Amino acid sequence: MIKKLLIVFFATFFLNVANPNPWGFFGHRRINRLAVFTLPPPLIGFFKNNIEYITEHAVDPDKRRYASKFEAIRHYIDLDHWGTLPFDNLPRTWLGALSKFTDIYAVQNQDTIQILGADVFDYDKKILKTPIGDIDKRRYKSFIYHNIFPQYYNENWTIHQDSMRNLFEDNWKYPNAKIIAIDRISDEGIVPYYLPRIEKRLTKAMRNRDITDVLSLSADIGHYIGDASVPLHTTQNYNGQMTEQHGIHAFWESRIPELFADDTYDFFVGGANYIEDTKTFYWDIVLESHRHVEDVLTFEKELSKTFPQDQQYCQIERNNVMIRSQCDNYTKAYQDKMDGLVESRMRSAVKSVGDIWYTCWVNAGKPNLSEIEVKWSEDDIQKQKELDSKYRKGKINGRAHE
Numbered sequence: 001m002i003k004k005l006l007i008v009f010f011a012t013f014f015l016n017v018a019n020p021n022p023w024g025f026f027g028h029r030r031i032n033r034l035a036v037f038t039l040p041p042p043l044i045g046f047f048k049n050n051i052e053y054i055t056e057h058a059v060d061p062d063k064r065r066y067a068s069k070f071e072a073i074r075h076y077i078d079l080d081h082w083g084t085l086p087f088d089n090l091p092r093t094w095l096g097a098l099s100k101f102t103d104i105y106a107v108q109n110q111d112t113i114q115i116l117g118a119d120v121f122d123y124d125k126k127i128l129k130t131p132i133g134d135i136d137k138r139r140y141k142s143f144i145y146h147n148i149f150p151q152y153y154n155e156n157w158t159i160h161q162d163s164m165r166n167l168f169e170d171n172w173k174y175p176n177a178k179i180i181a182i183d184r185i186s187d188e189g190i191v192p193y194y195l196p197r198i199e200k201r202l203t204k205a206m207r208n209r210d211i212t213d214v215l216s217l218s219a220d221i222g223h224y225i226g227d228a229s230v231p232l233h234t235t236q237n238y239n240g241q242m243t244e245q246h247g248i249h250a251f252w253e254s255r256i257p258e259l260f261a262d263d264t265y266d267f268f269v270g271g272a273n274y275i276e277d278t279k280t281f282y283w284d285i286v287l288e289s290h291r292h293v294e295d296v297l298t299f300e301k302e303l304s305k306t307f308p309q310d311q312q313y314c315q316i317e318r319n320n321v322m323i324r325s326q327c328d329n330y331t332k333a334y335q336d337k338m339d340g341l342v343e344s345r346m347r348s349a350v351k352s353v354g355d356i357w358y359t360c361w362v363n364a365g366k367p368n369l370s371e372i373e374v375k376w377s378e379d380d381i382q383k384q385k386e387l388d389s390k391y392r393k394g395k396i397n398g399r400a401h402e
């Protein structure tokens with residue numbers, strides 16, 4: 001019995017380790033590593049000196065998904081939840097999105113009154129009409145900034161009566177009500193909203209020449225840009241679960257690159273460019289990814305119907321374990337049908353990561369980073385150990401990755 005349990009335990013352990021992750025761990029590591037070579041001197045010197053760190057830690061954000069509920073939503077955005085391209089209804093700033101899509105209710109006695117929500121917020125208007133009176137939009141944004149923004153994605157929101165009185169002035173008529181806020185943005189994913197925030201932190205770390213932060217934030221932002229470059233990270237049907245294509249996520253972003261990237265992709269993407277408007281840059285990445293969602297799904301669907309059934313899945317070896325995965329020829333047929341899409345999204349990710357590292361460095365005043373010795377504190381080392389151990393435990397417990 002114990003022996004059987006042990007076998008199950010190890011089988012689960014190894015299968016999970018072998019399980020592909022977004023862009024595979026392989027893809028994220030390659031993207032960060034290759035992005036180093038887009039940088040100009042003297043910045044490239046610093047990144048080259050630390051290329052092993054930048055490569056290895058490209059996957060930390062995926063590991064963190066097992067440690068914090070706030071992490072997962074940073075890796076995707078379900079754009080189709082919000083309508084269709086070009087999603088003009090979706091504010092491009094996080095504050096704008098929270099302003100528009102946070103519902104606020106007053107609960108008093110038996111009554112629940114909706115006070116604020118998507119039908120109230122309008123970018124083109126200075127005065128917003130609510131069920132209980134007009135409010136100035138600037139005042140509303142400041143209310144969101146101070147009350148909602150710091151609490152996004154929390155389960156228990158605290159909004160004080162004072163804040164409501166401040167917002168509505170004389171129109172506020174619920175002094176005894178409990179105020180409830182419902183954040184409708186975060187669950188649908190926030191990757192293009194989160195990227196500017198981490199960019200700001202990276203720029204600051206470079207300016208302060210805080211080398212350990214520069215390294216970990218560079219690795220992190222590379223990961224999130226990598227995710228934003230994947231079509232299936234921009235749709236609710238992220239794993240084909242709505243179209244009976246379960247597993248397409250890993251097929252697209254792990255199986256294909258692992259089989260073909262090193263030998264056949266051209267990763268010469270040119271030198272990094274300075275990006276003037278980074279917010280639009282991040283949005284362009286997710287919008288471009290989203291443009292390909294339909295092809296990614298329908299091409300696989302078509303292929304699965306025409307390709308010989310018994311030649312679609314094979315036992316393949318991964319980390320010394322045999323697992324069931326798409327056969328090499330089936331994988332190649334899917335890649336060919338997409339006509340270089342995986343390669344071009346991966347190339348675009350490499351270039352974008354280089355662009356943003358370079359842009360942060362320029363905005364930080366082009367500090368000389370190479371002359372500072374990289375020294376990890378005991379605290380940093382301990383944190384990394386905890387992260388790795390939580391990640392391993394999460395994997396063993398078989399929690400879903402996506």
Ligand SMILES: [Zn+2]
Nearest residue numbers: 022062075227
């Ligand atoms: Zn990720």
